[in-house]
Amino acid sequence: MRTASAGASSSAQRERAHESRLRRFEIKRSAENQERFARRNVLGFRVGGEVRRSSLLVLLSVFALLAVSLPALAGKREELEKKLPPKFRKSPYSLMSLTVGHPNDGFQLRAKRLKSSKYVRVRSSKHAYGHPALILMLKRTAKQIGRYAHGSRLLVGDISAKNGGHLSGHASHQSGRDADIAFYQLDSKGRPIDAKRMVAFDGNGKAKDGSGLEFDTYRNWLLVKSWVDDTRAGLSHVFVSTPLRKRLLDFARHDKRYKSYVSKAAVLLKQPANSSAHDDHFHVRISCPKRQKEICKEQSKRRADGDEG
């Protein structure tokens, strides 16, 4: 009996102890909940659950990142402004798009971005910044050919980075005056297609990669003709491989409509010495804008490793 009663009392004690532990636990939980609730309200959100709290954290880190990177970007521009002669740091130059230095050693400020449209396909929007004269010219010529040879869309490769400077894969393209343009192409059955990529062609107009694609001499000539006609942009030259240059000029020479353009086109089209062949794209370059001759250098800096491309 004594053992039984002692056992009974100890089990009652255990139960009471358990109850009191439970109560303490409940009190603690409710205190924690209140605290958590208060914390949420401090932030001004009535969010619940881990998921929302973690998305809030993501949001906060994005803000933090922006707060750090925006001044850094503005800082880069300010840093570049300091390289300019005092005159060019003031109005009206401080409001203009400026192209500074050589095509292969320079930078740009307040450049214009070329965007994809009905007539233009931009391959990399991060590398589609250039001087407005160049960007507007590309838009004009693309539109002209898109209307004339119905449905044509110009594939534009790299122009320059937002502030210019070195661009991976190129020696030039540093000051917003250079742009790479894919050739218009025909499929293996001779039908005009939208260029999806840059394709290298030989002098007979056949794709070098064996894809069966062909150089669309007619549309590519229309492009060259529109560049010859376009006097607003101040186009200085168009790089293209010697065999394709010959192909284009031969085409024009044998067509009454285009004959008169041949001599001007011959001056504009050239294969740069000391550089890659340009057999998979036109590389166009505009001259320095008239009012920026003091800061803009027409020619590439001489370098041992070739200077165009």
Ligand SMILES: [Zn+2]
């Ligand atoms: Zn290029």
